Amino acid sequence: MSIITHFKRKTAVLLVAGLMLLGTKTYAQSSNSALSQETMLYITLGLVFVVSILVLLVAIYVLQLLKIFIKKEMTEEQKTQPSWWAKLWAKWNAFQSMEEEEELLLDHDYDGIKELDNHLPPWWKGLFYVTIVYSVIYLLVFHVFKTAPLQDEEYELEIAAAEALKANKEADLVIDFDENTVTVTDDPAELADGQKFFEQQCSICHKADGGGLAGPNLTDKYWRNGGSITDVYKVIKNGVPNTAMISWEGQLNPLRMRNVASYVLSLQGTNPPGALPPDGELYEPEN
Numbered sequence: 001m002s003i004i005t006h007f008k009r010k011t012a013v014l015l016v017a018g019l020m021l022l023g024t025k026t027y028a029q030s031s032n033s034a035l036s037q038e039t040m041l042y043i044t045l046g047l048v049f050v051v052s053i054l055v056l057l058v059a060i061y062v063l064q065l066l067k068i069f070i071k072k073e074m075t076e077e078q079k080t081q082p083s084w085w086a087k088l089w090a091k092w093n094a095f096q097s098m099e100e101e102e103e104l105l106l107d108h109d110y111d112g113i114k115e116l117d118n119h120l121p122p123w124w125k126g127l128f129y130v131t132i133v134y135s136v137i138y139l140l141v142f143h144v145f146k147t148a149p150l151q152d153e154e155y156e157l158e159i160a161a162a163e164a165l166k167a168n169k170e171a172d173l174v175i176d177f178d179e180n181t182v183t184v185t186d187d188p189a190e191l192a193d194g195q196k197f198f199e200q201q202c203s204i205c206h207k208a209d210g211g212g213l214a215g216p217n218l219t220d221k222y223w224r225n226g227g228s229i230t231d232v233y234k235v236i237k238n239g240v241p242n243t244a245m246i247s248w249e250g251q252l253n254p255l256r257m258r259n260v261a262s263y264v265l266s267l268q269g270t271n272p273p274g275a276l277p278p279d280g281e282l283y284e285p286e287n
Contacts, residue, residue: 194263210267211275227283232261
């Protein structure tokens with residue numbers, strides 16, 4: 001069997017396999033039109049991937065055949081010569097032949113172990129020279145001409161940009177209440193927002209269920225600073241002096257503070273296990 005005939009048979013087999021896959025796709029489209037667009041997308045991508053693999057295999061096979069044909073036309077002397085890649089690899093690494101090792105041997109030896117006086121490979125020295133050039137450019141750009149900010153300056157610029165973005169967003173917020181007129185929200189999305197912040201920040205002192213840890217229990221009717229929505233809002237906004245409760249006014253906008261205060265009040269009566277005993281004065285909301 002000749003190489004060309006073998007190649008033709010291999011190519012025919014691959015093409016038939018590809019046509020069978022395409023036929024399968026066509027049959028699926030005609031027999032089951034209820035397939036979703038997402039399913040058809042996955043099928044199409046799978047077929048494209050399979051065909052790409054087939055094309056790659058054919059290309060590799062063709063390259064192997066070309067290599068065989070080229071070797072047949074080469075003389076014995078040409079076959080023994082290293083390829084251009086082998087020459088380049090040897091040049092990058094500056095390999096020495098085995099016959100030259102005796103000339104590279106150093107005078108000293110340790111327990112019969114001798115050392116060759118090999119130099120660093122060119123690729124290693126090249127990378128070292130690149131780092132030297134880069135360090136000079138870095139010095140000129142960041143320290144001499146100061147055309148780019150250093151890490152500390154870049155951090156400050158990013159913080160300033162974030163603060164400006166936050167200020168712009170808060171400027172667009174419509175706030176129709178203050179700490180004296182705030183009311184409880186029952187919107188699920190806003191309560192979920194308050195719950196998320198509470199579990200991330202407030203649970204450290206009050207536990208995730210509000211039962212209290214370093215801070216007081218928030219699930220009963222006893223409060224140190226009042227239990228109305230305005231009282232809880234003011235505590236979140238202004239903090240409590242001489243306690244671990246800090247002021248969140250500089251970090252939260254009024255809507256977020258309202259959401260957190262409303263979520264805290266939604267914990268009333270949940271009675272989680274392991275909750276702290278009552279602490280403060282009994283608060284009964286006015287009807």
